[in-house]
Amino acid sequence: MLNIENLKCGFGKHEILHGISLTIPKGQITAIVGQSGCGKTTFLKSLNRMVEEEGGYLSGAITLEGTDIKSLPKEELRRRIGMVFQQPIAFPHSIEKNLSYVLKYHGVRDKKEISEKITESLQKARLYNEVKDQLKKSALKLSGGQKQRLAIARSLCADPEILLLDEPCSALDMKNTIAIEETLLELKKQYTFVIVTHNLAQAKRIADQVIFMDQGKVLEVTEKEQFFANPASEPAKEQIQYM
């Protein structure tokens, strides 16, 4: 679905990713793992060109279902490839408005349709039951786990094909982590997920494919069972040992 060829990325003279080529398959959960600083987050941010917003450069070819992502307008690209960050960020408005803000931009105007889509995305993110009577409440008052699920619901409102998640559970407790993992497992048939995680156990739990990175290079791209049973590279072996 997402084809990446010789991706190089960096800031100024400092290159961070040194030529990555791989494919992200559709309808699966791909986990990107590796040590801190190996470039996982930078890689993720290259896929929706957010790295350029931070002043970085991108070279190489990335195609989404056959279309070069550089040929798409940025807003369209990011609608199709959404992102959820590590820190849960809720906009300073009601839960409802957090979601309608996105829907209205992407062309949904009819009040009824908006309301339906809000319900739908909240249900998908497994947040609906907790907030269904309080949609007008300020989103700032939600807990961290709820905010993160709201962020997922918000991204789903844009109707993406792929959702990128950058260590979405690292600021959350176990209960909220499990909730989000279950959401991803349930939804993976409808969307494609790419999740960066420093938690190998999490990758083992939910991933279909694992990408192992080290120092800006991709060392392994394997199916999950194979990766954990028989890692090919030394650094991977080391890290799995410490799980």
Place this chain on the structure above:
Amino acid sequence: MRTKLQKFFTRLILSILGLCVIAVTLFLFLYVFWKGKKVFSLSFLLDKPAGVPLGTAGGIYPALMGSIYLGALSALIGGILGIGAAIYLVFYSTGKRFSGLVNMAITGLSGIPSILFGLVGYTLLIYRFGLSRSLLCSSLCVAAMIIPFVAIRAKKILDEKGREYMKTSLSLGLSREYALRKMILPACFVELLGTVALGMAYGMGAVAPILYTGAVMQADVPHSLSDPFMSLPYHLYILVNNGFSLDYAYGTAFVLMLFLLIIQLICKFITYLRKDN
């Protein structure tokens, strides 16, 4: 023993100097209010200047209104330009060279002495471009003065809250402009408005830029942009410099200080309330 002495003297000196500062600041306000209250009255606010020489009796209404018009117009122009430039610097400028120029321009403008805006305004606007000494001309000069004031503060405000929201909005496939219009600017609106209000107070108190570009010793309340006008601080300066009337000078200073104080206190109060949230 030595350390005890050191401790005592340090405390003594710091306290004396500190109390001096507090005393002086209190004095500044109290002195003006004490001396000015004699002249201050409703008629002082609402009458036109009278007496011979002009200004030794009557009131300061035209000067008050002139200052308000000047402040409002320059805050409008300077505020929009300053906030616009700040938005550009915070949200549109990753890695581009032009943003370095804009930054330098704002820093540069903030260091320029206020008299220079008057001098350049005088020779450029009045002689080269043929504007007459007017509210418009002075407002342009004062607006130039206000731009860096507003831009620097607005940049801080937008930086604090705006960056996170912009990042999130962009990753949702929204455009920068949509995020600004619907999310970020509304969230920062009150603080930005406060900054513009403070800019207005700053502009109202300025004399150097308006000396030869529009402020005059005697005029009516300006009816159009091309009218000359009276200004409170300029009126004060005239009364003092020409030795017309010390009493009325105190009264003028009183009104000016009170007006600006009120604006500043309102802004401070609003920031205080918002911080609680």
Place this chain on the structure above:
Amino acid sequence: MFKKLSDKFSKGIIYLAAFLVTALMAVMLIHIVKESIPAFSQLGIKMVLPSTEWHPVSQKPQYGLLPAIAGTLYVSAIAVVLALIFGVACACFLDYYLPKKMASVFLAFIDLVAGIPSVIFGFIGLTVLVKTFATHLHMAAGQCILAAGIVLGIMLLPFVISTCHESLQTARKTYEFSAITLGFSREFTLLHFILPAIRPGIIAGAMMAFGRALGETMAVMMVIGNSPIYPKLLGRGQTLPALTALEMGSIEYGSLHLSVLYVANAVLLVILFIVLGISYLLKRRLATHEN
């Protein structure tokens, strides 16, 4: 489609604002340089020779800027020294010897002083300071360099106090606890650890304050005496901004006199640029040190 249009429009306004601000600065710089050229070409170095005095409207006009330049630097130096002594001490006083609530009230209060217009400072300087000088120091009139320095110093206080207070609080958090547990008194810690630690920040702040003082017009104009002679502490003097403000209105456009005024301001800008440049470099060094 409609969305795209309004997006483009908003973007256009923002870019326009940024452009206009940059253009404004450029226009001002170019204008000042351009208008200074006649004076440079006709008078050149004569303007800064110590032997040239300031007699622009006499039979044989002289355009010596040195007295005004000296006056500007002298007054600003006095102001910064005074503001530093009193400001740093006050910041320490507020942070150490007053309860937190009182201290923050006073800080907010001192902040309000920053909003007082320059004319009012000049006015109070005139009616209080100058008068006192005239009666108690047996001067003909009380206007002098010292009066201007004192008034300017007071105007700089809010800035010095707030920057100093911030650095002070940060430094205290970093050092005080360790020092106290070693048995040092608060005063000793302040004098020997904290003040040295914030010294670079204070110096950078002092340079910025100096820059502000250089450009101050009205307050100085009202208490300095406006005599373009070499500055003596209790004598009258002149500063570049005050000179400009005073003579601006009575000069013909296009005359040499006006051009010299532009040169005066160009000189002022150069001095400002140097001072603020030093301050900027100091702040950068400070930031890298802390990392």
